[in-house]
Amino acid sequence: MSERENDGRQPTVASFLSGENRRLSDWRWLWEGDHAFPLRSHRGALGYLIVAAKKALRSLVRAPQSDLWERQRAYNLIIQEHLEKSADLQRSVEERLESQDARTADIVGSLGKDLQIVQRELSRDLRLSQEAHARDQEAFQGEVRTVQDELWKFLESHNDRLQVLEGFHNDGWNEVRDHTAALFARLDQKLDRYRQLTRDRWDRLGSLLEVAQSGGSPALARVVNEEKYVEFEGLFRGREEDIGDRLAPYLEILTGRGEVLDLGCGRGEGLEALVAENIPCRGVDSSSEMVERCRSKRLDAHVGDLFESLAAEDESTLGGVVSFHVIEHLPADSLDRLVRLAWRALEPGGVLIFETPSPLSLVVGARNFWIDPTHIRPVHPDSLKALFELNGFDPVERIDLQPFPVDARLPELEVGDLNAAVIPFAEQLIDLRDRLDALLYGFQDYGMVGYKPR
Numbered sequence: 001m002s003e004r005e006n007d008g009r010q011p012t013v014a015s016f017l018s019g020e021n022r023r024l025s026d027w028r029w030l031w032e033g034d035h036a037f038p039l040r041s042h043r044g045a046l047g048y049l050i051v052a053a054k055k056a057l058r059s060l061v062r063a064p065q066s067d068l069w070e071r072q073r074a075y076n077l078i079i080q081e082h083l084e085k086s087a088d089l090q091r092s093v094e095e096r097l098e099s100q101d102a103r104t105a106d107i108v109g110s111l112g113k114d115l116q117i118v119q120r121e122l123s124r125d126l127r128l129s130q131e132a133h134a135r136d137q138e139a140f141q142g143e144v145r146t147v148q149d150e151l152w153k154f155l156e157s158h159n160d161r162l163q164v165l166e167g168f169h170n171d172g173w174n175e176v177r178d179h180t181a182a183l184f185a186r187l188d189q190k191l192d193r194y195r196q197l198t199r200d201r202w203d204r205l206g207s208l209l210e211v212a213q214s215g216g217s218p219a220l221a222r223v224v225n226e227e228k229y230v231e232f233e234g235l236f237r238g239r240e241e242d243i244g245d246r247l248a249p250y251l252e253i254l255t256g257r258g259e260v261l262d263l264g265c266g267r268g269e270g271l272e273a274l275v276a277e278n279i280p281c282r283g284v285d286s287s288s289e290m291v292e293r294c295r296s297k298r299l300d301a302h303v304g305d306l307f308e309s310l311a312a313e314d315e316s317t318l319g320g321v322v323s324f325h326v327i328e329h330l331p332a333d334s335l336d337r338l339v340r341l342a343w344r345a346l347e348p349g350g351v352l353i354f355e356t357p358s359p360l361s362l363v364v365g366a367r368n369f370w371i372d373p374t375h376i377r378p379v380h381p382d383s384l385k386a387l388f389e390l391n392g393f394d395p396v397e398r399i400d401l402q403p404f405p406v407d408a409r410l411p412e413l414e415v416g417d418l419n420a421a422v423i424p425f426a427e428q429l430i431d432l433r434d435r436l437d438a439l440l441y442g443f444q445d446y447g448m449v450g451y452k453p454r
Helices: 013-018 024-033 045-062 066-236 240-246 248-254 269-276 288-296 306-311 332-345 362-366 381-390 420-440
Strands: 260-263 281-285 301-303 318-324 346-357 396-403 443-451
Touching: 024 066, 248 269, 248 318, 248 346, 248 443, 260 269, 260 306, 269 281, 269 318, 281 288, 288 301, 306 332, 318 332, 332 346, 332 381, 346 381, 362 420, 381 396, 381 443
Parallel strands: 260 281, 260 318, 281 301, 318 346
Antiparallel strands: 346 443, 396 443
């Protein structure tokens, strides 16, 4: 079916030239009717002459070209025919496609309904399967938990047995290992000590021979006695490291006061502690053996009498004078002289420190003090404080040092399980125990610190 049959509109040359709604049927109308285009001009009055000339020339030109024009018109109509057939074929294809789309839509709709039915059935089957699977899984998990609980109980019991066995094994092995290590360490220490003693003995033997050759028997006897006292002090005074730690309470007092003179510096524990705190210091001791030990540690020490060395110091030049466990070796009048000499040598603000065994403990005053046969008498802290104050020191304070260990003191008494009627008596007994413990033990040493007023 052509476009003209579908549209009753009659085309004109003017409408064709305007291009409005130009269709394929309009072209057929143009070629079949051989409609001519009007001649036009836009030049006013001259235009009319031009149009008349064109009309006259048209008839003259058309007659010779009629054959060519007819063949062109026939060709255009053939093209027109093919174009219309193509349009008809396109419309037919479109109609078929529309028909097929409708059938396809029906088929798809039917398939959608079938799919919905299948989906509902599958959902129902899946739900039933999931419910059955959940029931089976819950039952299976219950069985697994039961087996797991029984297995954990067995493993815990087995682990407890293993831990007990490992404990026995580790304890035994550790005990053997520690005991073996302790034995080897002790053996190494003894071997080192024996090697050191052997070297010291050879060195001392050479020095004793030199002393005997230069000073005779009296000088040799004095050196031997000094060496014996060094060994004696090593046995009962304690290790040098422990002695150094006991001097810690004095370091803060002596810091920033100037040079410190250590009277009876001994093995040099006090000098070492002072040097470690960058406090300028030097020592004096009557024992050449002791001084030699100090010098082996690069400490400033010299052999001399304590009183003569202190008297030789310039007046009011020292920041501190210290003496650790020396005054118990001096008679009472010598101690008074030592305090007066220290006052003279100390600068204003200087400090005097004497440390000695404490007779306030009966165990110290009646037993431990007399282990050293060179001790003359214990020095009571009250009498020493009075001696400081009489010679001008102010203030004077006492520092109690080295309490006895707990396992060496009187045992504690507990009243928690006693009858209420006997508790007052038990409390009196505890008070008596505390006073007796303080009287027997208390502190082993004390330090007396006196300040020279500025």
